[in-house]
Each structure stands twice: as C-alpha cells, then as structure tokens.
Amino acid sequence: MSQKRESAIVGIHEYPKRYAPDVSAMDIKAISIKAALDDAGLSWSDIDGLYDAQDGEGGGGLGLAAYLGIKPTVIDTTSVGGSSYEFHTAHAMRDIASGKCNVAVLSYGSKAASLRTPIGTGGVSGGGNWQANMEASYGQTLISNYAMVAHRHMHEYGTTSEQLAQISVSTRHHAMRNPQAVQAMTDLQFEGIGEITVEDVLDSRVIADPLHLLECCMVSDGGGALIIVSKEIAEKTNKPPVWLLGSGEATKYRENGGDITTSAGAQSAPIAFSEAGVSPSEIDIAMVYDSFSITVAVCLEDLGFCAKGEAGSYIGDGKLRYDQPGGPALNTDGGGLSSNHPGMRGLFLLLESVRQLRGESTSQVENAKLAVAHGNGGLLGGNHTGGTIILAAD
Amino acid sequence: MPDRSMPQFPEPDTSPFWESVKNEQLSYQQCNVCNTVVFYPRYACSSCGSGELVWKDSKGEGEIYTYSVVRQNRNPAFADLGAYVLAYVDLDEGFRMMTNVVGIKNPLTDIKIGQRVKVKFEKQESGEFPVPVFELI
Structure with missing residues (x-):
C-alpha cells in the first residue's frame, strides 16, 4: 500500500510546569498554542481548524474560539477522555484532506493538581443515568476499574505484578533523563525522585488490588498544543514535518460475556496500521497511554507488538527502554507514570512522538522513523475509547 | 449498617430494576425478538435494536x-x-x-x-x- 502524506504535525508545545496554581487552564491552552505556532513559524491568524476536548474554564465549542479571538471554519469538540487528542488528530487528517481547513490546532489545559481533583480515587459514578444508577452503590474508583482488568489478565494469562512493574521502572528511567519530568516529580512532592526497581514498585502501597501506587500515573497540572497542517503548508514551516500516515478510532464497554482483557485498541490499531501501510514490527517509538501499568500491557498486545496474553513476558524481556533493542521504545518522555498526567494524557503521546521523529527527545532513539501514539480514554474495564495514530519522520 | 450511594430518579430505564430490588428480586431484560440478554437496563435491544425487551427474574x-x-x-x-x-x-x-x-x-x-x-x-x-x-x- 502506498503511503499518503497529506497532513503533518509542524508545531508543538508542552507546557513545562506540572504545578501551576497561578494560571487558568485557558491560559495554559493559549500560551501553548502561541508557542506551538512559533515552533512552526505560523501565526495566530493562520488557524482555521479548532479541535478541543471541552477542557478549560468557559472553553469548549462555545468558548475557546471566543477566548482566542479567532473564527475557524472547523470546530470539533470530540470529548472521549484521554484519547480525545488521537481522535482530534484523526479528524484533522480528514478535514485537511477534504479541504475544510489547512491549519488545525489541538490544545489542552488542566489544573488537576492545584485543584486537587480526585481523579483516581474519588469514585466515578454520580448516579442519575442508565449506567451510573447501576454502579453508584458499589464504590468503584477509577483505579479499581483498571485493577479489575489487571486481575483478569493475571488470571487468564499468568501475568505477574513483577512483570507489570517493569513498565514503571522503564518509564521512570526515561523520566530521569527528562528535566521537565524531574521537575514535575519535585513540584508534586514525589517521595523518591530517582531510578526505581521492581521491588520499589511492589513495596509501594496497594491502592486497589493488584495495582500499587507506583503503577498509577501522577495527577499534575499541565497542557500543551500541536499544529497540524496540509502538505502545502508543511513545506514552508520551520522544522521538518512529522507526517500523519494513519488513524483508527474505536470504543469498547462492559458487555455480557465480554473479554475485559482486550481493549478498544484491538479495533482501532489494525485500522490505523492498515491505512498507514506499516506493520507493528516497523515501529521505533510506542507512545502508549500509561494511566496505569495494566493499560500499557493490554494496549501493547492490542497494538500488535505481542500476542494477546503475552505482554508479561514481552515486558519482562526489557524491550521497553529507549536504548534496548528488540522492540519499540515505550513512553520516552517518562509517561503519565513519571512525567505528566493532568487527566487526559493523549496530547502528550503525540508531542513526544513528534520530538522523537524530529530527533529532539531527551531519550532519543537513534534514527527513529516511525511512531505510534495510542490513547485510551475512559475506563479500561468499562466504557472506553481507543485512538491510534501512526506518525513518520520526514 | 452500610450507607451506600443510591441510584437517582427519575430515570426510566433503570427504574423497574430498582423496584424489583425493593422486593428482593434481581431482574434483567431479554429481547422478545432475538432472545439477547440485555443488561444494564435500556430501551432498545443491544443486538437487534428492537424495543421489545421483557423483564425476567434472575x-x-x-x-x-x-x-x-x-x-x-x-x-x-x-x-x-x-x-x-x-x-x-x-x-x-x-x-x-x-x-x-x-x-x-x-x-x-x-x-x-x-x-x-x-x-x-x-x-x-x-x-x-x-x-x-x-x-x-
């Protein structure tokens, strides 16, 4: 299959702070959009496509354009949790290919840390609708939902906590090489800021069996932005474009008799790889949503890096680090576990993919040519979405 | 004694389930057209879309x-x-x-x-x- 290179990411910005009590989420979005436009060599008035996950105070489809003072011709407010930005990218690819817009902007801002939003342990069901009324009485937390996936994965395939812990160990190694991640752990008052071992992970307290604290992402402030443009504009921007080769979108939910160890990624990934005309074995960089260790394990399988049920032994082979052969490097910025997770991490998966394919990562994989960014939004053991994007260096 | 969060009403899809619970009966829906078991409660069959879901006792x-x-x-x-x-x-x-x-x-x-x-x-x-x-x- 011939690869189509019709749209590219040409500007990125990751808001550097993870604790930012003195700015609003809308400030973070605007600051990041300006910086990403500067990175690309484009201007505020060039924006004609706005993609937004309805984050930020008074933003969303009704407020963000007004806040920025622009009049885009495409407004897409798909809000499907942490994978929203993979969905936005997929939609921007389509909108640019069809000529509806030429300069698409994705942005994210969140104050989850400074507002002390109880994302992981606050309970997920408020009651009052068809699903919440069936779940509100049982004290489900977000973490315990993912933990139920981990238990079933262990039951069916013999996966162990030691194997899952390797995900945290490898991504912490990447985080320690990323000054923003080290600053994040400092500002968010992590107990130990340094390399960690499997024993450290297993010795950290259990939040919801079988998931330990060090298998859970941080809760940070933060945000960022990225700029996607048409091929014609990509030829004139500051830095080498990072091409968008394929996209896939899918959803999954609790089903009678369903397999909880398989995520929406099993549907979205083959669509994206097929459109891109590449196979998982060709991928250099795997940016996989690491809300929890189990999310990565399930998604590595669903992305096709190993067979269903084999993530434990795959991870155990030590393939995840940026300097190890045998498979793509995982979450080279430090991931949500150790660098940045303000609630919806999907944008950062794309940002680090771009840094790698430009040669700008703090854990740079030599000669990186192909990356996959896979977002998982919502609850891995309940309603969730999978968004897969395949990216290529110029 | 526990004091759990309660379902909130009005909510038409889940109301019959909770009314059964009051009588210590666990209930679920089944499609009259294609026999698919449907849960959580809703209006349309999750397999064929029919609105002919009937309540059964578990x-x-x-x-x-x-x-x-x-x-x-x-x-x-x-x-x-x-x-x-x-x-x-x-x-x-x-x-x-x-x-x-x-x-x-x-x-x-x-x-x-x-x-x-x-x-x-x-x-x-x-x-x-x-x-x-x-x-x-």
Missing part, C-alpha cells in the same frame, strides 16, 4: 469474573469502609453486573476469580433501596 447466582480490593476511596460514602471487594459477577442467566462481594473474612486472601456467589439484598442506613451485593456460596 436466580441471583453466578461467578466472579474479576474483582479488585479497593483500599482507598475519597468518596465519603466509601471512605471508611476499609478494604472492600469491587467485582464484576457473571450471572447464570448470561448478564454481567458490577457489584460488591461482602461477608469475606479477609478480602485480601479469601477471594478468587471463578468463585460461585449468590445475591444478597443489603439493607442501608438511609435511602430508599436495599443494594444487591453478593456473598460466596
């Missing part, structure tokens, strides 16, 4: 599909419960429900996937409804 027995022992919950209704078991239970009639497995001496060691369980309608300190939870058989 015997309330099944097995643990998966679980987690929750150690930390900042929601006030659950903050002081201690470690408790959140689970998906597969009922023998073919539907999967979220629930808690209760009455276990040590939830950290005494619960396993695949164990048989039976429904129990747990009275609450306040609120209109008992809550269907499960005990090991």
